[in-house]
Amino acid sequence: MKRFILTMAMTCAAVTGMQADGVEIRRNQVGYAPQQEKIIVVEGMNPDGKLRVTTPEGRTLKPKATRKAVSLWSGKTRYIIDLGKLTTAGRYHVTLGAEQCDITVADHPLRDVASSALRLFYLIRSGVPIDKGGAFNRPLGHPDTRVLVHNSAASPARPTGTVISSPFGWYDAGDYNKYVVNSAFSIGLMFVAYEQHRDYFEHLRTDIPESNNQTPDFLDEMMFNLRWFLTMQDPFDGGVYHKLTTPNFEGFIMPTECKQQRYVVQKSVTATLDFAAVMADAARLFEPYQQDYPGFSAQAAAMAERAYQWATANPTAFYRQEQLKDPAVTTGTYSDMNARDEFFWAATALYRLTGKLHYLNDARQYQPERFTTPTWGNVASLGAYEWLTFKQFNVKVADTQAEAVSALCEKMQAQLNSYCDEAVKDVATSCFNSPYGNKPRDFGWGCLAEFCCCQGMALLMADKMTGTDHYRTFALQNADYLLGRNATGYCYVTGFGDLSPMHPHHRPSAADNVEAPFPGMLVGGPNPGQQDKRDMHNATYPSNYPDESYIDDAESYASNEIAINWNASLVAFLCWLDAISYSSTSEAA
Numbered sequence: 001m002k003r004f005i006l007t008m009a010m011t012c013a014a015v016t017g018m019q020a021d022g023v024e025i026r027r028n029q030v031g032y033a034p035q036q037e038k039i040i041v042v043e044g045m046n047p048d049g050k051l052r053v054t055t056p057e058g059r060t061l062k063p064k065a066t067r068k069a070v071s072l073w074s075g076k077t078r079y080i081i082d083l084g085k086l087t088t089a090g091r092y093h094v095t096l097g098a099e100q101c102d103i104t105v106a107d108h109p110l111r112d113v114a115s116s117a118l119r120l121f122y123l124i125r126s127g128v129p130i131d132k133g134g135a136f137n138r139p140l141g142h143p144d145t146r147v148l149v150h151n152s153a154a155s156p157a158r159p160t161g162t163v164i165s166s167p168f169g170w171y172d173a174g175d176y177n178k179y180v181v182n183s184a185f186s187i188g189l190m191f192v193a194y195e196q197h198r199d200y201f202e203h204l205r206t207d208i209p210e211s212n213n214q215t216p217d218f219l220d221e222m223m224f225n226l227r228w229f230l231t232m233q234d235p236f237d238g239g240v241y242h243k244l245t246t247p248n249f250e251g252f253i254m255p256t257e258c259k260q261q262r263y264v265v266q267k268s269v270t271a272t273l274d275f276a277a278v279m280a281d282a283a284r285l286f287e288p289y290q291q292d293y294p295g296f297s298a299q300a301a302a303m304a305e306r307a308y309q310w311a312t313a314n315p316t317a318f319y320r321q322e323q324l325k326d327p328a329v330t331t332g333t334y335s336d337m338n339a340r341d342e343f344f345w346a347a348t349a350l351y352r353l354t355g356k357l358h359y360l361n362d363a364r365q366y367q368p369e370r371f372t373t374p375t376w377g378n379v380a381s382l383g384a385y386e387w388l389t390f391k392q393f394n395v396k397v398a399d400t401q402a403e404a405v406s407a408l409c410e411k412m413q414a415q416l417n418s419y420c421d422e423a424v425k426d427v428a429t430s431c432f433n434s435p436y437g438n439k440p441r442d443f444g445w446g447c448l449a450e451f452c453c454c455q456g457m458a459l460l461m462a463d464k465m466t467g468t469d470h471y472r473t474f475a476l477q478n479a480d481y482l483l484g485r486n487a488t489g490y491c492y493v494t495g496f497g498d499l500s501p502m503h504p505h506h507r508p509s510a511a512d513n514v515e516a517p518f519p520g521m522l523v524g525g526p527n528p529g530q531q532d533k534r535d536m537h538n539a540t541y542p543s544n545y546p547d548e549s550y551i552d553d554a555e556s557y558a559s560n561e562i563a564i565n566w567n568a569s570l571v572a573f574l575c576w577l578d579a580i581s582y583s584s585t586s587e588a589a
Contacts, residue, residue: 023099026078026432029484029497031109033581037473038083038103039433040094041485047079047096053103056090069431071487073440073545078431101498108581110479113496114574116520119206120567121221123518124508126178126228126255127167132207135514141255142176143167144262147244152266152324157236166244166264169228172332173563174505176258177245180232181334184274185376186568187222188345191281192385192457193572193579194218196464200579215289223293226282229275230303232264238306239267240275242319243334247327252510252554265329268319272311273342274379279304280349281386301353308346308359315339334376340366341380348383352390360401363387364408371415373454375446376565381458384412388465413465420462423455424474432485434477435459440528443546445558448492448525449566452478453573460576472580479577487547488526493570494562495519503554505561510554521562522570526550532558 022044032038042051046065053061065079083103086092092103123133129140149162158164169178170186194201201218205211210220233240246260283301286293311317319335344366351359368380391409423435430438436452437443443451456478463471484491484499491497494504494517501523502516509517528549530541539553550559 023097024489025094025096025099025101026485026487026489027094027101027103028480029101029491029499030113030493031104031106032086033107033109034087034089034105036084036476038086038105039477039480039485040081040083040103041432042079042081042096043076045079045097047081050096051081052095053083053086054093054095055086056088056092069429071431071545071547073547074487074543076431080433108578110574110578110581113483113493113520114571114578115204115206116495117493117522117567117570117574118204118218118221118520119208120518120520121170121224121564121571122206122208124171124564125224126169126171126176132209135516136508136512136518138254138508138512139256142258142262144169144244148261148263150263150265150324150329151326153234153241153264155234155236158234164231164264166228166231169225169244170564171508174507174557174561175249175331176255176507177243177249177331178228179243179245179332179334180229180240180271181242181268181274182332182376182563182565183225183229184271184278185374185379185382186564187225187278188274188281188379188382189374189454189457189565189568190218190222190572191278191285192382192389192461193576194285195389196461197576197579197582200575200582203582204575210292213292215286215292219286219289220292222282223286223296226279226296226300229279230299232271233275233303233307234267238272238303238310239314239317240272240307240310242266242268242271243331245329245331248330250507252507254508254511257511263327263329265324266319267310267314267317268335269311269314269317269339270319270334270336270342272307272314272317273339273346276304276307276311277342277346277349277379277382279307280346280353284353304346304350304353308350311339311343311346336377341368341378341383344368345379345383345386348386352386352395355397355401357398357401360404364404367408367411368415371412371419371458373450373458375450375454384416385461387412388416388461392465416458416462416465420459420471420474423459424471427474427477432481432487434481434485435474436478436481437486437547440546443526443528443549445527445529445531446524446563446566447527448482448522449563449569452482452525453522453566453569456573457569457576460573475573476577479574482522487545488550490550490552492523492525494521494523501552501560503552503560505554505557520567520570522566523552523560523562524566525559527559530558532556 024043027040048064144167145165151160154160206217241264279300283297347362374381456475459471459475491500528546536555
């Protein structure tokens with residue numbers, strides 16, 4: 001596997017990168033479905049009369065550009081070519097001058113990349129040996145059975161220095177710590193896709209240790225992190241510790257080499273509410289799987305309600321890392337000073353679980369005024385998706401609550417539609433024929449997840465709620481952008497495409513002596529902020545243009561790190577798209 005990925009990256013980089021004649025072809029490097037729109041973008045030459053497409057049967061086509069577009073930032077001229085008539089499955093060869101590449105058409109073109117994105121969560125499990133990872137196997141690291149209560153998290157029943165056991169969970173990002181806020185957000189985002197396509201996820205296999213039980217692999221993977229969640233609530237008062245962390249980030253070493261003491265630190269209202277939301281949803285979704293997880297749903301429901309009670313009693317208990325001393329903590333903060341969105345999501349999830357009026361009233365109080373794509377720091381749209389799912393499944397409510405529920409559902413639907421209509425309005429004049437990537441604000445820290453994948457999810461939800469295919473094409477265009485039809489020519493998911501990141505900011509990928517990085521990881525993406533440029537000793541960004549400000553270097557934490565919330569968006573987005581093709585095939589059968 002190491003040699004295969006490296007060879008593909010080296011060989012195809014030579015034919016997809018900038019050639020001596022200055023010509024580049026940008027396209028989805030993973031594959032298109034037969035009936036999908038198939039756009040490629042040419043830069044550096046008007047392709048008319050020169051572009052050749054050879055079909056699997058050996059015929060030669062000479063497509064022409066449908067339009068051209070000029071980048072507002074770089075001034076580069078791009079030509080947009082529609083290859084939508086290529087509906088027969090197979091591999092098509094494209095040539096233009098010295099530039100050449102292949103285009104794949106297949107019934108389920110995203111199946112492998114989608115399942116690999118989900119399987120990544122197995123590879124980054126903490127506290128267990130990884131023995132089903134092939135070249136990426138490793139011994140147990142961070143057992144977390146002797147974690148100390150930091151003085152910021154101390155309580156009368158658990159004073160400073162109390163030893164607790166807090167194993168399992170996922171490593172958060174390029175580092176080895178575990179953060180409740182980001183973990184809860186990641187599970188909640190993936191739960192959205194799961195609820196829309198349960199049948200698909202029930203049949204999706206990812207070859208994990210639990211694959212032979214009665215529960216879908218997807219839920220088994222979520223449970224591995226939820227088992228850690230069970231240890232992060234103070235059993236004496238219901239508050240939830242913000243994170244489990246070392247005082248400082250470890251170096252680029254393997255987990256078994258890490259020696260710093262690990263702590264649970266300060267309870268926060270945001271972590272506690274995120275915990276309440278995801279545990280409430282987990283209580284519902286795991287109810288059918290009592291055979292594998294007996295008693296979990298009742299336990300999760302009780303813990304969710306207890307957490308919400310603590311949050312309502314401590315609404316200003318925000319995480320303030322600068323106040324942590326003895327030892328000071330310098331790892332990721334995941335802190336924000338506004339909990340309205342967390343209250344909305346948690347109240348919504350608990351209302352779906354319990355039907356209790358006070359949760360409905362709180363959700364109405366904290367409802368957002370507009371739809372925004374979900375991020376760990378703004379989870380309001382996760383609550384919005386819950387209300388839309390509530391409407392979609394026509395959930396029964398008390399007659400006295402029906403009017404308020406209906407109004408909330410309709411408001412969330414109107415906000416989503418408004419967002420999606422605004423998102424797609426510039427596609428016809430865009431450089432890469434996609435909703436994403438047309439404004440400078442589309443690029444920044446984690447942009448490929450928060451703005452590209454999550455925008456694609458919003459479009460898919462709108463598509464499903466309106467009962468049309470209107471927004472689906474636009475969502476697929478975002479997938480095309482992510483997988484190679486973009487200004488850098490990278491397929492931004494490791495292990496896929498002709499040119500994908502080989503050096504992500506990810507400790508085990510850098511330290512495991514395997515040439516290839518873990519497969520299925522989404523990197524952060526172009527980031528004109530370049531917050532890491534002063535820390536990079538051996539690399540410099542190749543460009544300052546917003547959509548080209550990316551470097552495939554392990555030192556670049558601002559553009560090339562990975563994170564569970566980013567991979568969660570990749571899982572939710574690509575699995576949703578793959579589920580559509582799965583449903584179509586099932587119906588045809």
